[in-house]
Amino acid sequence: MTSVRQFQVTFDCAEPERVARFWCEVLGYEHQPEGSGAVDPTGVGPRLYFQRVPEGKVVKNRVHLCVRVGTGLVGEERLAALEAECARLLPLGATRLQLLLADEDNESCLVMQDIEGNEFCLD
Numbered sequence: 212m213t214s215v216r217q218f219q220v221t222f223d224c225a226e227p228e229r230v231a232r233f234w235c236e237v238l239g240y241e242h243q244p245e246g247s248g249a250v251d252p253t254g255v256g257p258r259l260y261f262q263r264v265p266e267g268k269v270v271k272n273r274v275h276l277c278v279r280v281g282t283g284l285v286g287e288e289r290l291a292a293l294e295a296e297c298a299r300l301l302p303l304g305a306t307r308l309q310l311l312l313a314d315e316d317n318e319s320c321l322v323m324q325d326i327e328g329n330e331f332c333l334d
Contacts, residue, residue, distance in 0.1 A: 219248075219258040220276070223268075224327050227261035233326045234259055236303050237278060268328045277320070277334040285318060293321045293333045300333075 224230040227247035235242045240249040240259065249259040280296040281289040290310075297307055304326035313319045321333040 217257070219260050220274075221260045221262060222329065223264040224261050224329075225263065225267065226327070227263050230325065230327055231259070231261045233303055233305075234261075237300060237305075237325075272330045275330045275332065277332045280333050281318065281320075282334075285313070289313075289319055293319065296333050297321055297323065 222230060222234075228244070231242055231247050231249050234240065235249045238249070238251070238256065238259075240256070241252050242249055247261040247263075249261075251257070278296070281292045284292055293310075297305075300323065301307065306324040306328075308322040308324060308330070311317070311320050311322065318334075322330060323333060324330055
């Protein structure tokens with residue numbers, strides 16, 4: 212039986228180079244222009260790949276990335292970290308959608324969209 216050791220996350224998009232550069236800025240990844248890819252320079256995170264498709268996004272993503280900026284933080288301190296990261300990403304072309312406040316099961320997170328409308332969370 213084979214065990215999976217690596218995986219990549221593939222984004223369908225209209226403009227692979229543009230979306231790849233956006234995610235490199237968000238995650239601190241390095242751009243691989245020879246294949247519209249992005250890699251974690253530390254080698255820890257998965258490779259991201261961006262492929263051109265003719266159709267546009269129609270419905271909510273079934274899979275999304277959670278950008279972990281508030282790990283270990285709670286309450287106002289967590290909210291401040293989420294808001295600070297949101298403020299950094301807006302000038303890159305991200306869109307803020309909804310702040311989901313903590314409840315009895317989950318900590319607060321901030322739902323956003325990338326430059327082609329793909330949802331992701333600041334978590």
